[in-house]
Structures are given as structure tokens and as C-alpha cells.
Amino acid sequence: MLRLLVLTLLLTTNVFAQDITTLEKIGDVVSLTKTDKSVTLICNDNSQVQLTILAPDLVRVRASFTKPIPAKDHSWAVAKNDWSTPRWTVNESPTAITITTDELEVTIQRSPLLISFRDAHTHQLLNADERPMSYDANASLAPMMFDPKAGPFVAASKKLGFDEHFYGLGEKASRLDKRRSSFVNWNSDTPGYFEGRDPIYQTIPFYIGLQRGIAYGIFFDNTYRSYFDFGKSSQQRAWFGAEGGEMNYYFFHGPSIKKILGRYADLTGHMPLPPLWALGNQQSRWSYYPDTMVEEVVNEYRKRDLPLDVVHLDIDYMHGYRVFTFDKDRFPDPKALTDKLASQGVKVVTIVDPGVKHPVDKNERYHAFDQGVEKNYFQRRRNGDLFVPRVWPGESVFVDYTIPEARRWWGDLHRVYTDNGIAGIWNDMNEPSDFVDQTGKNQLDVVSYDEGEKSTHAKNRNTFALLMSRATYEGLERLRPDRRPYVITRAAYAGIQRYATMWTGDTNSTWEALGLNIPMFTSLGLSGEPFVGSDVGGFIGRGNGELLVRSYQVSFLAPFCRNHKVIDGYDQEPWRFGKYYEDIIRKYLKLRYALMPYLYTTLEEAHRTGVPPFRPLLLNYQDDPNTYNLDDQFMVGNDLLVAPIMKPDVTRRLVYLPAGSWYDYWTNKKYSGDTMISVDAPLDVVPMFVRAGAMIPVWPSLNYIGEKPVSLITFNIYPDDSGSASATLYEDDGLSPAYKTGAFRRTTLTARRGAVSIGPIEGSYNPGPRKFNYVDKSAKRTKA
Numbered sequence: 001m002l003r004l005l006v007l008t009l010l011l012t013t014n015v016f017a018q019d020i021t022t023l024e025k026i027g028d029v030v031s032l033t034k035t036d037k038s039v040t041l042i043c044n045d046n047s048q049v050q051l052t053i054l055a056p057d058l059v060r061v062r063a064s065f066t067k068p069i070p071a072k073d074h075s076w077a078v079a080k081n082d083w084s085t086p087r088w089t090v091n092e093s094p095t096a097i098t099i100t101t102d103e104l105e106v107t108i109q110r111s112p113l114l115i116s117f118r119d120a121h122t123h124q125l126l127n128a129d130e131r132p133m134s135y136d137a138n139a140s141l142a143p144m145m146f147d148p149k150a151g152p153f154v155a156a157s158k159k160l161g162f163d164e165h166f167y168g169l170g171e172k173a174s175r176l177d178k179r180r181s182s183f184v185n186w187n188s189d190t191p192g193y194f195e196g197r198d199p200i201y202q203t204i205p206f207y208i209g210l211q212r213g214i215a216y217g218i219f220f221d222n223t224y225r226s227y228f229d230f231g232k233s234s235q236q237r238a239w240f241g242a243e244g245g246e247m248n249y250y251f252f253h254g255p256s257i258k259k260i261l262g263r264y265a266d267l268t269g270h271m272p273l274p275p276l277w278a279l280g281n282q283q284s285r286w287s288y289y290p291d292t293m294v295e296e297v298v299n300e301y302r303k304r305d306l307p308l309d310v311v312h313l314d315i316d317y318m319h320g321y322r323v324f325t326f327d328k329d330r331f332p333d334p335k336a337l338t339d340k341l342a343s344q345g346v347k348v349v350t351i352v353d354p355g356v357k358h359p360v361d362k363n364e365r366y367h368a369f370d371q372g373v374e375k376n377y378f379q380r381r382r383n384g385d386l387f388v389p390r391v392w393p394g395e396s397v398f399v400d401y402t403i404p405e406a407r408r409w410w411g412d413l414h415r416v417y418t419d420n421g422i423a424g425i426w427n428d429m430n431e432p433s434d435f436v437d438q439t440g441k442n443q444l445d446v447v448s449y450d451e452g453e454k455s456t457h458a459k460n461r462n463t464f465a466l467l468m469s470r471a472t473y474e475g476l477e478r479l480r481p482d483r484r485p486y487v488i489t490r491a492a493y494a495g496i497q498r499y500a501t502m503w504t505g506d507t508n509s510t511w512e513a514l515g516l517n518i519p520m521f522t523s524l525g526l527s528g529e530p531f532v533g534s535d536v537g538g539f540i541g542r543g544n545g546e547l548l549v550r551s552y553q554v555s556f557l558a559p560f561c562r563n564h565k566v567i568d569g570y571d572q573e574p575w576r577f578g579k580y581y582e583d584i585i586r587k588y589l590k591l592r593y594a595l596m597p598y599l600y601t602t603l604e605e606a607h608r609t610g611v612p613p614f615r616p617l618l619l620n621y622q623d624d625p626n627t628y629n630l631d632d633q634f635m636v637g638n639d640l641l642v643a644p645i646m647k648p649d650v651t652r653r654l655v656y657l658p659a660g661s662w663y664d665y666w667t668n669k670k671y672s673g674d675t676m677i678s679v680d681a682p683l684d685v686v687p688m689f690v691r692a693g694a695m696i697p698v699w700p701s702l703n704y705i706g707e708k709p710v711s712l713i714t715f716n717i718y719p720d721d722s723g724s725a726s727a728t729l730y731e732d733d734g735l736s737p738a739y740k741t742g743a744f745r746r747t748t749l750t751a752r753r754g755a756v757s758i759g760p761i762e763g764s765y766n767p768g769p770r771k772f773n774y775v776d777k778s779a780k781r782t783k784a
């Protein structure tokens, strides 16, 4: 009873912070065993630590307290298990064991057991344990009550560098550099969140440490509620831990962040390319209905010469919020609607929530519920009762997505969408949100199949969205094998990039919320989620024309660019505040479409290398400490630098230009970097700069992707101080998965004092007849 009380307090207040100095430390090393890929250390308290060498720059650390490493080893996040073991050696001395790869030197001090990571060449220390890995020997933590297999709280603690910066950790309502902050991961529906609210929707337990320009990464693959403290509770340590599960982390050696992101993508999966039109402009509302209103929105866009590729249907398209149905009065003929919109170049995305309506009346038939009950695919409580949360349909049930057949069944249910011409699926509420209680209290005794482990909510909450997105993605892949799936999710766990793109949930229509866009998008990019965006204009509350314009001036270069608004909010489509604002928004939407070949080239880079399109400056200028906290500017790819205004009534700002030369995008005026400049930014201007040495490909004006064949690509040349510039252009069919088997074309171009040479060209895709045109921007300086 007392435990229950403590549990209730912990969960309702959510201010619990573990004092890791009270935890029991792992014992000393007494012996070791080796295989061709790993070393297992056996400790004097029967604990074991296993270090597995996956790549020269990637070592996995697994610890099991007071018992052997379990034979079972499973992760929903990890995509690659077949690493070809690199060269490595192990050396034993009386005091330590040292594992050496071509890049890393990992030393395990025997007593006390402390692990340190060094650069194999310079022997420079990268990261070191501050105390031995530890666990809660008293096992006093609450979730165990419901999940005896959870095990105790586990933690690892690292020395905090005096000058160490921390990045990543997925979706956090916080600034870019996470030094001196602490965070909790427990996927939560947090409408109207503000800076500092934590946790919010997603769990990506991966971070990057950067000190003296040298980076490492740590991925703590543990799905229980987890904690990260980057020098907040003590200036001596950065620690991470979780309320159960294994101490199980991967250490990535840089020194470059880009390299770490590539390895992280190898480990947890590369983002597949979405259809090219996913980079198009998108419009949403909770909710457009009936069908004629959707048509009206699209007609407005076309009439006003505003580009648009996608319109979203929020929850009111359904029959009484029943997923996989359409309301017969509001959407009597969805296929006719999608056909009609397709003829205007617009694709339709529908929302699909996890809550499957539980019929109120026993005699009511609803196929999704009936089939799921018959097949026993819905989550149940430990006592065998169906788990019945309350969400939009009222009393509902959730699928146990850990059951492979249930994922397949769920995916196949999407046939009703693909048959009706729906182009993509938007997964919301998948924390999973439950109106009975948003902290998860009502779900603690829900059991999931989990590969036969029959584990509970404490372990499965944070992966629910990952598995739901997976079911959706794989379903769309089966239903339309010749098309790339397009899935958008709100909640996530590491690995989500294999299945879904994301948006940052229910923001406020405020300047404060707009100020979070850049740190959140860039942090997500540093966490393996390249395809990100936020409701343009903000979701909750009433904005105004100025806020909407400034919001577009951030999002017009974000991968996901969608204006969306809450049900009772003031309308905020681009024209709603009048022509003055609409004209500016048109300018930025058109600029986005003009830059499409550049955006797509950087998106393909993200797919291939894990390096995101939307970047903090530090990703391109890792040696420049001026960039380490810079989160009111961003870059797209290597070449575009944008410094938006995110405050009302402000029309001038400081812009930091890193070393090198830069061209003002609007005037072509050239600046020397490595300095701060002050620039004008009236409402119609977002300060934007092009790196000298770049060539930016642009398309002719389009109302939507594929409106007409692109027969002319213009390369705007921004020569560097020696008169040179270069570019890469990536092209493919934009729709099918054929790019995965070589049907793409990557063209490299180099300009030297006006002469452009093309080559090499990679890939087998034939882009059809199209001409290249070259414009030397250094000769086109205009007056501001």
C-alpha cells in the first residue's frame, strides 16, 4: 500500500530525480572471456560487462548486475545486427584491460570498474566513467511492482568535461546545447508545451558530446522511462539511467559529428526517401469537412497562385472517430474527392489514431474492433481484461503492436485508404495518449506480447509509436509496392526514421513557441530524425499576420512544411490576414519550390549519410565555438545559412557568418565570415546567405511537384575567393523505391572562372531532356 502511494506520488508529480550516488556500484573485474567480437568481464559480485566491437568507431557496452548477461538480446531500435567485425586486440594488465580498434582505445580499469574511451591514434581521452556503473540494489522503484522482469534502476555516469557541450536527445522543448540541463524520456501528450516542459512526445536516448571540437556519441538503448543529466545535479558528471531494463549503450567515436550520425544511421536504420511531393507545401486543419470545404481550400490555393502539394484530413473525416472509416455525410465519395484533387496536383493525407472505438452497444458491428477482438490483437491488462482507454472515439482499445501478426493486420487495414486514393498516413496520439490519465498511470498493468516476454507498460510505452508507425509503413509498402510510403508520427523511439517523418506536436501560436523551432529541428536532426517540421503559424491560440510570416520564414526550408491549426483556433491559411502578408508568404513558398532540387539533394544526403538537411551551424563548423550555442540561425545543407526573425516588431538582427565568404542571397553582396554582421530584416525579408564556393540548383516555378516536366535547371554560381564553385545534384523519379536499386542520377558540377564542367555522373536514372543554365551571382550584385 505504501509502495502504491509512493508510486502514485512519483507519477503524478513527475519531479522525481534519482540520486545516483546512493546506487550500488558494480563489482570489480575478476576474470574475462573472449569471442571474436566481444569481451565479457566477470565481476566479484557476479555482475558481467560485455563489450562488443561492431566497427572501429562503434563499441557496445552491456552490463548485467549481479547476474550473467542474459542470452536474449533484442532491440526494436537496432536495424543492423550483421556487423563484420573489424580488426581489434585486447591486452590485459594487472590493473586494466584494453581493447584497441583502428580508431578507439577502450580501457577498463579492474578495481573499481571504470571504462574510458580514447582516440587510438592520439590517445586523447574522449569519455570516461565518473563512477562504476550502478543499480538500485534495494529495488525500490515502483514499476517493478507490475513488471517483475523490469529489474532495478540502472545508471552510468560520465565525467563532465569542463568545456563539454551536449546535443541531440531527440525532441525536447529546450535549447540546442543541453549542457547543465536534465531530461526524462516518457512519451507524453503535452499540448501547448513551452520551453522546459519535459518529457514531451518522443524518446530518442541518443546524445552527442563535443569538447575541443572532438565529438563522441552515446546511444542508451533502453525503452524504460529514462533520465539524462548533463551536469545539472552535479558539475562532475553527466549521467544516464533508466527505471529497469539493461545498462546497454553504444559508444560512437567521431571526431566528426557527421561521421557519428552516419554510424547511428547504420545502427538504427537509414531514413528511406519519402515521395518528393512530401517536400511540397502542405495545409491542414482540425478539421476540414465536408469534402466541399477541402475543395474550397485547394481552390483558394490555386486561385491565389500559392503552391500546394498536400492537404490533410484530421479526425473529423471519420464516422464517429472510427479509424478506417469515412463519415458518409461529410465524405460520401472519398475516391471522387482524391481524384478531383489529384487533377489539381494535390495529395490527401488522413490522420489515423491508435484508439479503436469500443462499441457502446454490443450489437454494433465495427470491423476494426471485431477483427481485433477475434484475433486477440488488442492490449489487455494483467488480469486478462481488455484495456479500455478513453480517447477521441470515447472508450477505445489499443493494438498490441509488438505482435507481428497484429502489425500486419493493422497495416492491411489501410487498404481502405489506398483504395480511396489517400496518399499518406498521419499517426497522432501514439504516446499513447489516454484521456483517463496522461502520465501512463492507467496503463501500468497493460501487458504486451513483446517477443514472448509479456512485459508491461513500463517497458513498452516508449516504443508504442515506433511499432505503430512500423505497422503503417510496412502496410503501405505492401499495399502500394511501387510507391514510397509517407507516414508522419507524433511520438517515437530511436529507429523511427526507418518508418516515419515527424512534426513537433501541439505548439502555441506565440513568439516563444516559434523560438523553439530552430533548436528543436536541429536537435532532432542531430538525433537521427532528419525529416522534421512544426505546425506553421503554431497550433494553439490566435496568431497574427506577422507571426505567420515569420513562422513561414523558418519553415519554408524545413523538410516538413505544413500549416496546421487547432479546432477552435483562429483561421491561419496564408491568406487569412490579408494581401500584404499573403504576398510575402507566396514569395517564400515559391522560393521553397524553386530550391526543390537543392532541398531534395540534401534530403537524399540524409538518407544515405544520416546528416540532416536542417542543420545547426555547428554541424558544418564543428571547430568553431561561436556556433556551439547558436540556435537562432540554421543551415540547409552545406550552403544556405538562414537567420530568421523570431520576435515581434523586429526588423534588424545580428547574423553570425562562420569563416569563409558569404553572399547575401537577396543582393548578392559578398561578406567575409568569421564575424557578426548586422542586417536589415523587414517583414518581407529573411536574412539568408549562400556559402561562397556553392552552386545552388533551382527549378522553374511550379504549383506542385510534377506539374510539368522540369526542362531547365538553373545553377546559381557563388564563386569563392579563387573563383571556384561546385555542386551536386540528385535526381530520381521522386515516387518509386527504384532509387534503392540504382535508379537515380547524381551529377557533380564544378565551375572555375566561369567555365562549368560536369562529371562524374552516378546512377542509372534518366531524367529526360533537361537543360542546365548557369548564372554567376558574383556579377549580379543588386542594390538592397
Ligand code: MIG
Pocket (backbone or CB within 6 Å): 285, 286, 314, 315, 351, 428, 429, 490, 505, 506, 564, 565, 566
Ligand atoms: O487531442 O486530431 O497533435 O495535430 O489536430 C488532440 C486532433 C488530437 C493532436 C494533434 C493535432 C491534431 C489533434 N490531435
